[in-house]
Amino acid sequence: MHTAALAPVLAQVEIRDRSEASCISQNKFCPGWIIDNFDRYTDPLAQHLYLVVTSVAIGFVIAFVLALIARRRRWLVGPLVGLTGVLYTLPSLAVFFLLLPITGRGNTTAIIALTAYTLQIIFRNIVLGLQNVPQESKDAGRGVGLTDRQLLWRVELPLAIPDIIAGLRIATTSTVGLATLAVFAGAGGLGEQIISGSNITFKTGVVAAGGLAVLMAFALDVVLLIVQRLLTPWRRVQPA
Amino acid sequence: MKRYPGQSEPAINDLSLTVPAGEICVLVGPSGCGKTTALRLANRMIELTEGDILIDGESVRRRPAAELRRGIGYVIQQIGLFPHLTIGENIAVVPKLLGWDKKKIGARVDELLELTSLGTELRDRYPAQLSGGQRQRVGVARALAADPPLMLMDEPFGAIDPINRERLQNQFLRLQSEIRKTILFVTHDIDEAIKMGDRVAVLRKGGILAQYATPEELLMTPADEFVEDFVGADRALKRLSLLRVRDIDLWKAPLVRVGEPTAKARAAIAEADLPYPLVVDTAGRPVGWMSARDLARETVPQQPDTAPKPILELEDVLRDALSDLLRSDTQYGPVVDGRGAVVGVLSVEIISEFLSSPEATMHLTPAAERVES
Numbered sequence: 001m002h003t004a005a006l007a008p009v010l011a012q013v014e015i016r017d018r019s020e021a022s023c024i025s026q027n028k029f030c031p032g033w034i035i036d037n038f039d040r041y042t043d044p045l046a047q048h049l050y051l052v053v054t055s056v057a058i059g060f061v062i063a064f065v066l067a068l069i070a071r072r073r074r075w076l077v078g079p080l081v082g083l084t085g086v087l088y089t090l091p092s093l094a095v096f097f098l099l100l101p102i103t104g105r106g107n108t109t110a111i112i113a114l115t116a117y118t119l120q121i122i123f124r125n126i127v128l129g130l131q132n133v134p135q136e137s138k139d140a141g142r143g144v145g146l147t148d149r150q151l152l153w154r155v156e157l158p159l160a161i162p163d164i165i166a167g168l169r170i171a172t173t174s175t176v177g178l179a180t181l182a183v184f185a186g187a188g189g190l191g192e193q194i195i196s197g198s199n200i201t202f203k204t205g206v207v208a209a210g211g212l213a214v215l216m217a218f219a220l221d222v223v224l225l226i227v228q229r230l231l232t233p234w235r236r237v238q239p240a
Numbered sequence: 241m242k243r244y245p246g247q248s249e250p251a252i253n254d255l256s257l258t259v260p261a262g263e264i265c266v267l268v269g270p271s272g273c274g275k276t277t278a279l280r281l282a283n284r285m286i287e288l289t290e291g292d293i294l295i296d297g298e299s300v301r302r303r304p305a306a307e308l309r310r311g312i313g314y315v316i317q318q319i320g321l322f323p324h325l326t327i328g329e330n331i332a333v334v335p336k337l338l339g340w341d342k343k344k345i346g347a348r349v350d351e352l353l354e355l356t357s358l359g360t361e362l363r364d365r366y367p368a369q370l371s372g373g374q375r376q377r378v379g380v381a382r383a384l385a386a387d388p389p390l391m392l393m394d395e396p397f398g399a400i401d402p403i404n405r406e407r408l409q410n411q412f413l414r415l416q417s418e419i420r421k422t423i424l425f426v427t428h429d430i431d432e433a434i435k436m437g438d439r440v441a442v443l444r445k446g447g448i449l450a451q452y453a454t455p456e457e458l459l460m461t462p463a464d465e466f467v468e469d470f471v472g473a474d475r476a477l478k479r480l481s482l483l484r485v486r487d488i489d490l491w492k493a494p495l496v497r498v499g500e501p502t503a504k505a506r507a508a509i510a511e512a513d514l515p516y517p518l519v520v521d522t523a524g525r526p527v528g529w530m531s532a533r534d535l536a537r538e539t540v541p542q543q544p545d546t547a548p549k550p551i552l553e554l555e556d557v558l559r560d561a562l563s564d565l566l567r568s569d570t571q572y573g574p575v576v577d578g579r580g581a582v583v584g585v586l587s588v589e590i591i592s593e594f595l596s597s598p599e600a601t602m603h604l605t606p607a608a609e610r611v612e613s
Contacts, residue, residue, distance in 0.1 A: 136320035139316060143392075146333075
């Protein structure tokens with residue numbers, strides 16, 4: 001039905017394989033096509049990864065600083081959760097379009113918007129992680145003569161790692177999904193292969209791009225899980 | 241003095257006491273009496289509102305709090321080991337803060353693991369892998385790491401089950417007899433206070449000192465009704481826990497040997513405190529009591545009618561000895577020395593006389609030697 005739109009794609013395929021060409025022309029899901037055309041995904045994939053990692057990293061740094069401020073001034077926790085919550089609920093497309101006149105098309109706009117979405121989850125989890133540190137460990141830490149800063153870095157933060165990484169995992173996974181919209185900010189990524197041009201009607205292309213996003217989310221999740229296990233050896237011991 | 245904002249009554253008011261170096265001073269009292277507050281004022285976990293605390297003549301306010309605390313051992317009921325650090329790293333926390341070199345820290349950690357009978361094989365485990373009793377000892381080892389002259393212990397055995405608590409208390413007293421720290425010890429348990437303390441400070445609500453005395457004095461002469469109630473109606477029995485058989489005067493035993501003429505036994509009775517001769521073997525070990533029927537024979541029999549039970553030792557705690565005596569038929573028992581030879585006889589009568597005599601306090605045994613094994 002959309003053969004006109006698919007013409008350039010078909011032209012590439014037709015030469016090789018009749019059955020694959022008919023798969024494409026009927027707009028079914030065609031794995032062979034993905035294998036043949038994988039190189040058109042490498043750049044968007046790298047760009048997508050760049051957007052996700054950069055946004056989560058910046059989001060982590062900002063949320064971390066906010067959490068440390070809120071640790072000292074407990075009353076700030078509520079307002080900060082509210083503020084980051086507002087950012088979280090803004091429709092992402094709207095944010096992209098609102099930012100376009102200010103920051104222009106490109107990575108900056110995309111990263112600002114994506115970072116804003118990570119803040120809420122990461123901030124809440126760092127605060128939660130610090131709150132979950134056993135009171136007696138803090139009391140003993142102070143009692144043996146740790147200064148406030150030493151207590152934070154040597155006791156509280158290490159013990160908060162599981163909660164912090166849990167936050168990073170959720171933030172990363174959702175950012176991988178959200179980043180498919182970065183194409184509207186002119187920042188490319190896998191979304192380009194889903195939305196731009198006529199691809200949105202090309203089932204195999206959409207599935208390939210979407211599948212890669214899912215795989216990326218899964219891979220990043222596994223990486224974070226491994227990092228957590230390496231950072232928290234005490235959680236893997238057999239209790240007495 | 242410690243006053244909390246918004247409270248008309250201070251949490252601690254006019255509490256003044258001196259703890260001699262190398263002794264265990266126990267703060268005891270009902271909940272809400274301010275004993276933990278008093279303890280935490282000493283290492284400035286809580287800041288004083290008024291007054292001062294001097295350690296070795298120096299005010300606790302002179303140094304920054306964190307620095308002060310590094311020089312004071314701190315043990316709390318919840319122990320508060322750092323779950324993410326190994327046992328060795330937990331113990332090494334203060335030496336690391338003080339900037340000791342690695343080798344010295346390693347040696348100190350091993351030394352403390354041995355001293356607290358934990359064993360160096362626990363060094364690389366995590367707290368979650370240890371039993372409650374082991375964790376408690378790691379807590380003590382951590383507090384001792386930098387060899388502080390003063391230790392603060394807040395219900396250190398409070399989270400341990402009664403059987404292990406007893407064992408850990410004894411072990412700690414044995415340790416203390418070697419290390420001789422000055423210890424401020426908080427508990428709500430009067431029995432623990434009497435057992436652990438060289439001196440006991442009984443506090444009442446508002447942190448008011450009701451009595452500050454040795455455990456003996458506390459049991460013998462409670463300062464007022466509050467202290468009397470607090471130490472309990474069984475304070476006479478509690479005093480017996482503080483003493484050993486060797487601490488009181490025993491009866492002289494009428495000793496005879498197997499095969500000797502009974503005439504000699506009759507003569508022995510005449511000089512002795514009790515009417516039954518005690519038959520001993522050649523090494524002086526008790527064989528049995530002679531009955532009236534035994535006395536009617538020519539010579540002292542090899543198997544006297546009554547077995548010499550219970551046999552007590554000089555090192556036995558008096559309360560346990562009394563319990564043994566009450567369970568036996570005779571209500572008296574031969575007391576033997578380390579080699580098993582009879583040195584005298586203990587009876588229920590001696591103990592009850594002892595408890596009613598005012599000089600009983602003279603027999604106070606220093607805490608360090610009171611340690612049971």
